[in-house]
Amino acid sequence: MTIADLITGAGASITLLKTAIAARDESKIEAALSDLQTKYGDLGGMVIGLVEKSMSLQDALVMANHENAELKLQLAEQIKYKLKEVSPGKFAYFCEASNETGEPAHYLCQPCKDAGIKSVLHIFNANQYFSAHYDCHIDKKNHSFCV
Numbered sequence: 001m002t003i004a005d006l007i008t009g010a011g012a013s014i015t016l017l018k019t020a021i022a023a024r025d026e027s028k029i030e031a032a033l034s035d036l037q038t039k040y041g042d043l044g045g046m047v048i049g050l051v052e053k054s055m056s057l058q059d060a061l062v063m064a065n066h067e068n069a070e071l072k073l074q075l076a077e078q079i080k081y082k083l084k085e086v087s088p089g090k091f092a093y094f095c096e097a098s099n100e101t102g103e104p105a106h107y108l109c110q111p112c113k114d115a116g117i118k119s120v121l122h123i124f125n126a127n128q129y130f131s132a133h134y135d136c137h138i139d140k141k142n143h144s145f146c147v
């Protein structure tokens with residue numbers, strides 16, 4: 001039953017009540033009032049159910065908007081890093097400097113980033129044979145290489 005059905009039914013009950021009042025028929029007045037109270041209760045129950053459903057949908061919308069904002073941030077973070085081969089067979093994710101955020105150019109450790117860990121590579125001149133040496137602060141032993 002819909003709200004429109006209940007309102008139509010209540011209107012019919014009011015018409016019956018008016019007829020009973022005009023006829024001064026106590027039993028029909030009591031029956032029409034009882035019917036009207038039942039329909040009023042049904043309508044109230046339906047309205048409460050709709051309000052609860054509306055609140056639930058509003059909560060779901062807030063959560064979906066929050067999740068959407070989080071996903072947009074994650075996507076922006078993913079897009080800003082490009083996978084580069086920094087030495088033969090060695091890869092790192094490169095991020096260019098940003099004038100907008102003031103973030104300097106840097107590399108992320110590829111194995112760590114692929115595992116969901118953001119580890120900025122530390123770069124320094126290692127020795128006379130290599131131009132630079134990159135260290136991952138999470139796993140220096142396995143995630144470091146020279147260029």
Ligand SMILES: [Zn+2]
Pocket residue numbers: 109110111112113119136137138139143
């Ligand atoms: Zn690493």
